[in-house]
Amino acid sequence: MPSLDALVFFMLAGLALGSAGVVAFSKNIIHSALALLGTFMGVAGMYVTLSADFLAATQVLVYVGGTLTLILFAVMLTARIEQMKISNPHQGLLVGIGLVAVALLVLGKVAATTAWPINERPSNPSTAKLGHAFLGEFLLPFEIGSVVLLAAMIGSVVLARRAVRREWEKE
Amino acid sequence: MQIGLIHYLTVAAVLFGLGLLTVMTRKNAVGILLGVELILNAAALNFIAFEHFVVGDVSGQVFAVFIIVLAASEAAIALAIVLMVFRNVRSIMADRLTALKG
Numbered sequence: 001m002p003s004l005d006a007l008v009f010f011m012l013a014g015l016a017l018g019s020a021g022v023v024a025f026s027k028n029i030i031h032s033a034l035a036l037l038g039t040f041m042g043v044a045g046m047y048v049t050l051s052a053d054f055l056a057a058t059q060v061l062v063y064v065g066g067t068l069t070l071i072l073f074a075v076m077l078t079a080r081i082e083q084m085k086i087s088n089p090h091q092g093l094l095v096g097i098g099l100v101a102v103a104l105l106v107l108g109k110v111a112a113t114t115a116w117p118i119n120e121r122p123s124n125p126s127t128a129k130l131g132h133a134f135l136g137e138f139l140l141p142f143e144i145g146s147v148v149l150l151a152a153m154i155g156s157v158v159l160a161r162r163a164v165r166r167e168w169e170k171e
Numbered sequence: 172m173q174i175g176l177i178h179y180l181t182v183a184a185v186l187f188g189l190g191l192l193t194v195m196t197r198k199n200a201v202g203i204l205l206g207v208e209l210i211l212n213a214a215a216l217n218f219i220a221f222e223h224f225v226v227g228d229v230s231g232q233v234f235a236v237f238i239i240v241l242a243a244s245e246a247a248i249a250l251a252i253v254l255m256v257f258r259n260v261r262s263i264m265a266d267r268l269t270a271l272k273g
Contacts, residue, residue, distance in 0.1 A: 002172050003172060003173075005174055006172045006173075006174050009174045009178065013178075013182045016182065016186065017182065017185055017186065017189070020185075020186055020189040020190070020209055021189060023189065023193060023205050023206070023209060024189045024190075024192050024193045024196075024206070024209075029199055029201060029202055032202060032205055033201070033205060036205055036208060036209075039186070039209065039212065040212070043186075043212050043215070043216055046179065046182070046216060046219075047216075047219055047235075049174075050179070050219045050220060050222075050223040051223055052219050052222075052223070052232050052235070054232070055219065055232050055235055055236065055239075058236065058239060059239065062239050062240075062243055063208075063212075063239065063242070063243075066243055066246075067208065067242060067243050067246045070246045070247060070250050071201065071204065071205065071208075071246060071250070073250060074201050074204070074249070074250045074253050074254070075201050077254060077257070078201065078253055078254065078257040078263050089197075089198050089199070089264075090196045090197070090198075091196055091197075091198055091266070092195070092196055093196050095195075096191075096192050096195040096196040097192065099191075099195065100188045100189075100191050100192045100195075101188075103187075103188065103191060104184055104185070104188045107184045107187070108181075108184065111177060111180045111181075111184065112177070116176060116221075116224070116225055117225060118175070118176055118224050118225060119224075119225075119227065120224075121223075121227055123223075126229055126232065129229045130229045130232050130233070130236075133229045133230070133232075133233055134233065134236075138233050141233075141237065145237060145240045148240065148241070148244055149240060149243070149244055151244075152243075152244030152245075152247050152248055153244075153247065155248055155251070156247040156248050156250065156251035157251075159248070159251035159252060159254075159255055160250070160251035160254045160255065
């Protein structure tokens with residue numbers, strides 16, 4: 001009988017990896033995009049078990065509320081979803097699986113053979129420490145991050161609007 | 172059974188592998204974007220796992236917050252680019268986009 005935290009971990013891992021499998025192998029792009037929700041939720045649960053509680057809330061808010069909505073917009077504005085044909089085709093699946101297997105072998109070897117200096121510590125809430133880090137040591141990256149978000153917002157608006165021909169552009 | 176660092180690393184590695192597979196095999200541009208999101212999540216999970224088990228500071232969480240910020244802006248830009256491509260080519264299958272100037 002596994003302990004409770006092991007049980008929780010395996011449920012979260014199953015949710016995340018099963019949804020990721022649907023993302024990777026589903027033939028319908030809508031199913032892939034919606035399955036990403038399960039992956040995000042599973043990873044957010046793992047953040048909670050790793051005592052990153054603020055990050056788990058951020059993951060749910062930003063990824064599920066923002067990024068996933070954007071991706072669903074992209075799917076519905078571009079794929080012709082009224083035709084229920086294969087909207088998410090594969091190409092070269094066997095080659096891809098082979099290459100990924102090689103990459104996973106390398107990763108597994110590194111992760112298993114390196115002697116990580118593990119020291120166990122209890123799970124404590126870390127939101128206050130994170131806030132102090134952001135407004136102290138990491139203040140400049142924090143501000144640069146907000147500038148990046150502003151630039152991305154302006155850039156996507158400029159890219160996605162319909163081009164309006166102005167007077168001086170007409171030949 | 173004790174859940175340790177290696178379990179989280181395994182989950183992140185499999186997540187990364189599935190994302191890599193998605194990026195390599197999909198033809199739909201939005202599908203490729205989904206794979207990139209999987210890879211970014213795997214990287215953030217690794218940061219948090221190492222922070223909890225090895226480093227013991229909040230620097231890993233700072234990195235993960237920046238990963239989330241950059242993923243959000245990347246999704247917004249990618250949505251705009253995909254819309255532009257669809258408007259011009261009437262398709263977002265990556266193998267149909269062969270012209271550099273059109």
